[in-house]
Amino acid sequence: MNRRLHLGRLATLLTLGPALSACSSGLNALKPSSTYGFTEGVSYGPHPRQKLDVYRPTRPAPPGGWPVVVFFYGGSWHWGSRAEYTFAGEALASRGVLALIADYRLYPDVRYPDFLDDSARATAHALREASRLGGNPQRVYVMGHSAGAYNAAMVALDERWLKAQGHSPAALAGWIGLAGPYEFLPISNPQAQVVFHHPDYPPGTQPIDYVRPHAPRAFLGAAHDDHLVNPVRNTEQMAERLKAAGAPVQMKLYEGVDHVTLVASMAWSLRWMSTVLDDVSSFMLQDPKTTTASK
Incomplete structure (x- = not known):
């Protein structure tokens, strides 16, 4: 299969949402197994969806322990599972x-803001358990792609x-958003509309409104x-807002990938x-203490 055909099929599968598992099976099957140790289904809360791998x-761990990251996947807050992102776990561990x-709870079982409570619970678990796992409790990050990047941004920026x-949020060493929606009202996507109570949007839903000078450092x-998610309105505007506030931020726009293949390119076979x-x-x-605001 040539690269163009392979990427076309990959993007089609990933954008279908429920069919993601079929594509992820291929990405996960091709990953190395010698780069990480694996612990499955650790509970960070009482609900069956409140689990992480x-x-x-x-x-060998560096002095003080490895950096730690809690990763939240996308899926319009409608679908996704941690098992589909083994490729991302391997990539980061490598x-x-x-x-x-x-994992976090999804629509229709919940709507905004319940999945943010889950995201904060998972992050608190990481802060609490980092040392026991061999991580550095002073180097804990949150990271997400698409809807997961929204979750990460809200945990890092909105102290609630x-x-x-x-x-x-001061306990975090930083946050990472890949193709995230950070300023998206009014909502045009019907799947996101039902999640955010369209047309009666609750106040305080937009990550960009929580930018402040002492926000955790960011990579966007x-x-x-x-x-799917406008990079000018979201990524570039968020970076500019953080920079104007004096918060450390790095931003990069990538050629040759799209909304979906941006995160898929973390997989061993697509790097x-x-x-x-x-x-x-x-x-x-890198040492967070040496980072300065940049774009």
């Missing part, structure tokens, strides 16, 4: 990052969610040609497509 690097791939778990990535894995892992491996 742990990908522990096999390389770079020396302790990765926690978290971590405060309810006895923590603060997006496909230059993203036709030729972009440098996103190198970029996000470098962001987490």
Whole structure:
């Protein structure tokens, strides 16, 4: 199969949502198994969807422990499972990052803001358990793609969610958003509309409204040609707002990928497509204290 045909089929499968598992099976089957140790189904709350998988690097931990990241997948808050993102857990662990791939409750069982409570619970679990897992509790990050990037942004910027778990965004070393929606009212996507109570949108739903000077450092990535989540309105505007506030931010737009293949390019078999894995892992491996605001 030539690359163009392969990528066309990949993008079609991924954008179908429920068919994601079929594509992810291929990405997951091709991943190496020697780069990580695996612990499945760790509970971070009482609900069956409040579970996460742990990908522990096999390389020696640096002094203080590995950086830790909690990863939230996309799917319009309608679908997704942590089992479909084994490729992402392996990718991050292969770079020396302790990765926690978290499930969270989805529509129609919940709507906004319940999945943010889940995201904060998973993050609080990481902060609490980092040392026991070999991670550095001072180097905990949240990361997400698409809807998952929204979750990560809200946990990192809106103090309500971590405060309810006895923590603060100040406890985070940073956050990473890939192709995230950060300013999207009014909502045109029917799937997102029902999640956010259209047309009666609750106040305080937009991550960009919570930018502040002391926000955790950020890495924002997006496909230059993203036709699902506008990179100018979302990624570029968020980066500009953070920079104007004096918060440390790095931003990169990627050529040759789209909304879906941006995250898929983290998989071992697709890393030729972009440098996103190198970029996000470098962001987490560098000393947060030496980072300055940039774009």
